[in-house]
Amino acid sequence: MSVERTYKEINARIKAGKAVVLTVEEVIDRVREKGLARTAREVDVVTTGTFSPMCSSGVFLNFGHTRPRIRISKAWLNGVPAYAGIAAVDAFLGATELPEGDPANSDYPGEFRYGGGHVIEDLVARRPVRLKAISYGTDCYPRREVETNITLDEINEAILFNPRNCYQNYNCAVNLSDRTIYTYMGILKPRLENAHYSTAGQLSPLLKDPGFKTIGIGTRIFLGGGTGYVVWNGTQHFPGALKDENGRELCGAGGTLAVLGDLKQMEARWLVGTSFRGYGATLTVGVGVPIPILNEEVLEYAAKPDEELYAPVVDYSDCYPNARPGNLGIVSYAQLKSGQIRVMGKDVPAAPLSSYSRAREIASILKTWIEKGDFLLGEPSQLLPGPEARLCGKFLNVK
Amino acid sequence: MAPEKIVLRFGAEKADKPLIYRLVKDYDLIINIIKASINPHKEGTMVVELTGERSREGIEFLRSQGITVHPLTQEIARNDERCTRCGACTVHCPTSALYMERPSMDVKFNSDECIVCLSCVKVCPVKAMEVRI
Numbered sequence: 312m313s314v315e316r317t318y319k320e321i322n323a324r325i326k327a328g329k330a331v332v333l334t335v336e337e338v339i340d341r342v343r344e345k346g347l348a349r350t351a352r353e354v355d356v357v358t359t360g361t362f363s364p365m366c367s368s369g370v371f372l373n374f375g376h377t378r379p380r381i382r383i384s385k386a387w388l389n390g391v392p393a394y395a396g397i398a399a400v401d402a403f404l405g406a407t408e409l410p411e412g413d414p415a416n417s418d419y420p421g422e423f424r425y426g427g428g429h430v431i432e433d434l435v436a437r438r439p440v441r442l443k444a445i446s447y448g449t450d451c452y453p454r455r456e457v458e459t460n461i462t463l464d465e466i467n468e469a470i471l472f473n474p475r476n477c478y479q480n481y482n483c484a485v486n487l488s489d490r491t492i493y494t495y496m497g498i499l500k501p502r503l504e505n506a507h508y509s510t511a512g513q514l515s516p517l518l519k520d521p522g523f524k525t526i527g528i529g530t531r532i533f534l535g536g537g538t539g540y541v542v543w544n545g546t547q548h549f550p551g552a553l554k555d556e557n558g559r560e561l562c563g564a565g566g567t568l569a570v571l572g573d574l575k576q577m578e579a580r581w582l583v584g585t586s587f588r589g590y591g592a593t594l595t596v597g598v599g600v601p602i603p604i605l606n607e608e609v610l611e612y613a614a615k616p617d618e619e620l621y622a623p624v625v626d627y628s629d630c631y632p633n634a635r636p637g638n639l640g641i642v643s644y645a646q647l648k649s650g651q652i653r654v655m656g657k658d659v660p661a662a663p664l665s666s667y668s669r670a671r672e673i674a675s676i677l678k679t680w681i682e683k684g685d686f687l688l689g690e691p692s693q694l695l696p697g698p699e700a701r702l703c704g705k706f707l708n709v710k
Numbered sequence: 711m712a713p714e715k716i717v718l719r720f721g722a723e724k725a726d727k728p729l730i731y732r733l734v735k736d737y738d739l740i741i742n743i744i745k746a747s748i749n750p751h752k753e754g755t756m757v758v759e760l761t762g763e764r765s766r767e768g769i770e771f772l773r774s775q776g777i778t779v780h781p782l783t784q785e786i787a788r789n790d791e792r793c794t795r796c797g798a799c800t801v802h803c804p805t806s807a808l809y810m811e812r813p814s815m816d817v818k819f820n821s822d823e824c825i826v827c828l829s830c831v832k833v834c835p836v837k838a839m840e841v842r843i
Contacts, residue, residue, distance in 0.1 A: 362794060364835060424837075497798050498833050505801040583794060585835045595794060595836065650800070650810060662801040664835065666794045667815035 314352045316605050318690035321355045325687055330355040332601075332681045334674040335514050335613065342614040350614070351607040356681055356688065357614070359516040360533070360599040360673030363509055363665035364585045366495070367475035367546065368406040368594040370431050370574055373467040374442060376400055382452035386444040387411065388430045388461075395444070399452060403472075404430055406594035419589060420493040426592025429584030431471070434463045435535070436579035469574035471535060471582075475545035477598050479517035479566035480553060480622060483508040483642060483661065485654060488628035493589020497664055499627055506624065506652055506661040511670035512617045512644030516600035519613045521563025522698065523550060525603055527691025532570065533599030533677045536581035538686065539572025541600075544695040549702045553621055555641055561621045566695070570598065581673075599673040601681060603688050617644035624654050634706065713742065713759040715782035715825070716769065722752035724776060733760070737768040744825050757782060757826050785826045786841060788819045793838035799830040 324330040331354050333341060338357045342350045372393070374383075382399045385392070390410040393402035408427035415421050433440050439460040448455045463469055484496035485506045492499050497507045510518065520526050530541040545567025552560040581597035602613045623638035625631055630638075642652045642661075652661045680686035696702055720729075725748055733739045739762035748754040760768060772779050795817040799808045807823035808830055810816075830839040 362796075497835070498802065500802075507798065507801075583792075583836050586837065587835055588832055595796075648812070648815065650812070660801040662799075662810070663797045663815075666796040668795045668817075671815075 313348065313607050314604075316355065316603065318603060318688055321603050322687045324355055325681055325684055328682075328684055330681060332356045332358060332678045334358050334671070334678050335519065336671065336674070338610070338614050339513065339616045342610070347607055347611055347614070351604060351610045354604050354610065357519070357602045357604060357610070358599060358674040358677040358681070359514055359519050359602060360597070360670040360677065361477060361511045361515050361665060362581070362597045362669035362673060363511070363595060364495070364587075364593045365473060365476045365596040366407050366593045368431070368471070368473040368596055369427065370404050370434070371397075371468070371470040371472055372402050372404065374400045374402070374461060375465075375467050377454055377457050379454045380452045381444060381446045381454035381457055382449055383444040384446045386442065388440050388442055389425070389433065390441070391425070391427050391430050406431060407591055409592060415591075416589060421589060423586040423588070423590070423592045426584070426586070428592050428594030431574070431594055432579050432582055432584040434469060435574055435577050435582050437463055463575055470571060471539070471574045471577065472569075472571045473596065474569050475547055475567045476570050476596060477516055477545070477568040477600075478510065479515075479521070479550065480562065480564040481509045482625040482631070482638075483622045483647060483652070484627045484631070485624055485639065485659065486628045487626045492628055493587070494627050495587055495590045495593070496627060497662075498588060503654055503657050503659050506647075506654065506659045507664055508622055508647045508661060509664045510622070510644075511665050511667050512620055512648060513615065514667065514670040514674055516598060517566045517568070518563055518620050519602055519615065520609070521550070521552070521566075521612055523566065523695045524609055524697070525605065525691075525694075526568070526600060527694035529689045529692045530600065531686065531689035532601070533597065533673055533680075534570055534572040534577070535574070535597055536578035537572050537576030539570050539598075540689065541568050541691075541695070542571045543569040545569045547704060548696065549704050550696065550698045550700070551703075552698060553623060553641065561641065562615065562619065568598075568695075597669065597673050599677040601677060601686075601688055617648060620644045622647065624652070713740075713761040714765050715744070715757065715759050716779050717782055717785055717826075718754075718756040718758065718772060719778040720754050720756075721776070725752040725754050727775065729772065729775065729777065730758075732771065733768045737764040737771065738762055739765055739768050745827075757785075782824065782826060786821065786824050786828075786830070786839060789838045789840055792836055793817065794836055796835065798835060799833050799839065802829040802833045804829065
């Protein structure tokens with residue numbers, strides 16, 4: 312008989328310390344050994360993980376009021392501008408923001424030594440951060456400027472809010488041109504000399520729930536070393552399937568998550584300021600999503616190994632920047648992880664931007680949290696749109 | 711005999727001396743210059759591989775000439791706390807001093823193989839590869 316479980320039943324087992332929780336790597340082995348049906352009966356939760364550079368990360372900060380009060384118009388944290396058009400002493404700092412006066416790419420390829428992502432890392436590492444703010448002054452907020460050091464524990468709130476994280480799948484980037492190019496996928500050498508890819512493959516959360524049958528608003532997750540939540544679908548959430556040249560569906564693609572959590576709970580090990588030469592600054596974020604094994608179908612996808620998950624190979628010298636459709640073929644994550652793929656008849660060395668070993672550590676930490684009974688599954692109040700919603704991206708027409 | 715990689719640092723007064731010639735001629739050493747630079751003040755840095763029976767004597771000669779000599783392994787270090795083990799460096803390292811261990815997908819650094827080309831320093835997204843002088 313096929314198994315059906317509810318969140319309530321799984322959470323009752325977690326509270327009783329009886330839940331069977333496996334990481335993706337463990338469940339893949341279990342399914343190979345015992346088969347899908349038996350494993351589905353035995354396993355309650357499968358944990359995933361990913362640790363990758365994720366732009367569209369940022370933090371809402373409430374600094375607390377000064378005496379006399381200030382209504383901040385503009386704010387800088389370690390010289391990096393934060394958006395202060397929210398309320399008197401609130402600001403949002405984005406991971407890709409650069410310090411004012413940064414040479415950026417004026418001396419190409421720029422180094423991008425420091426940006427918003429690095430400020431977030433400094434905050435979470437409990438290093439003091441220099442806050443400078445100015446105002447035009449009002450009767451109720453007379454102060455016109457402030458400059459001081461803040462630390463994460465001294466300010467009121469710090470909420471990590473990442474509007475687009477955890478991309479379901481991603482391109483494997485190559486360069487067909489004759490010159491080295493500097494991209495958000497790293498440094499790509501000319502004439503197909505290297506390839507970079509950016510998901511944890513079989514460990515990657517959204518590849519394990521391609522139909523969005525379990526992930527939704529309220530899903531409790533591992534975020535930056537603390538507890539976070541899926542709060543919406545991410546921006547550019549266009550879930551669908553990656554297809555081969557014959558139109559056969561291979562695996563999920565296009566989904567994203569908007570996630571939120573209390574920065575004060577997090578650790579610098581899981582939020583790391585990141586720079587890509589010639590491109591810019593960002594933040595590397597650790598995310599782990601538990602997949603409740605509600606039935607055999609959910610397990611079937613959760614247990615897909617690297618051999619059955621694929622990425623498209625895309626030319627970043629022409630195709631990507633000019634937004635031309637098409638790719639140079641499809642490669643499996645097993646091939647990518649072997650360190651060599653074949654593209655246009657050439658053997659190309661491949662390297663990840665996403666840390667597989669840290670992704671494994673996240674899946675394992677999340678497993679421990681659940682086993683200990685510290686972490687209950689959040690039952691989504693609404694599932695995220697899946698492929699059936701047929702969401703697709705719009706191009707911005709320049710009129 | 712395995713080549714010995716060393717870093718030489720010399721002041722302006724030594725920049726015009728034919729030191730490499732002396733190593734070859736007097737000590738019968740094979741020299742492979744990996745990197746050499748002289749700044750506008752004529753202070754120089756050179757990274758060389760020495761091969762030959764008399765490399766110890768050659769190094770002593772350099773020191774006697776007022777050149778600082780130290781092994782190359784001190785030059786590039788990985789900050790293990792900072793390194794996220796992503797592996798982006800592994801396709802850029804020309805000698806595979808940085809390599810991906812499989813199947814664990816852990817990223818290893820074998821400093822003996824490092825030739826201080828600095829590719830990893832440019833490529834590393836979290837600036838975990840450090841030049842130690």
